[in-house]
Amino acid sequence: MKTFTTKSPKVFAATSATLLVALCLLAVVVIAKRHIGPRQSVESAKLRLKSLVVRGTQLREAGQYEEAEPLLQEAVGVAEDTFGPDSFETANALNELGVLGKYDGRFERSEAAYRRALRIVDQTSGLDSELGATLEHVRVGGDDRLRHHPA
Secondary structure (H helix, E strand, O other), X not given: OOOOOOXXXXXXXXXXXXXXXXXXXXXXXXXXXXXXXXXXXXXXHHHHHHHHHHHHHHHHHOOOHHHXXXXXXXXXXXXXXXXOOOOHHHHHHHHHHHHHHHHHOOHHHHHHHHHHHHHHHHHOXXXXXXXXXXXXXXXXXXXXXXXXXXX
């Protein structure tokens, strides 16, 4: 095994200092990734969620229900994975899925999505939120209200 020797203490000190600086920079990068990385991924998920809901809603409004459904299903998944299954974001995505079911005739899916969203809203923001007020029709109107929508 070959040993490292230096001819001068100054060279050894300079090499040690360079190594120490490199280790410090590496530590800063690791710490920064731990603090910035999750924030960026949450921001990225928020953007993904918003784009899925907006595009799914556009497709629903254009009568393209089959194309809208996978986007809104994915929006629910992104919301659950990022913010939790009982988050306001999940409730909002479920509401959009419920609206789709009301329009495409899949009333059972629609009611299940609405009721789950309403339960989440009751646990989080309550009826004081715009979404809570929107979902109150499920509690008040029941199944019949789901079957009537503007043409």
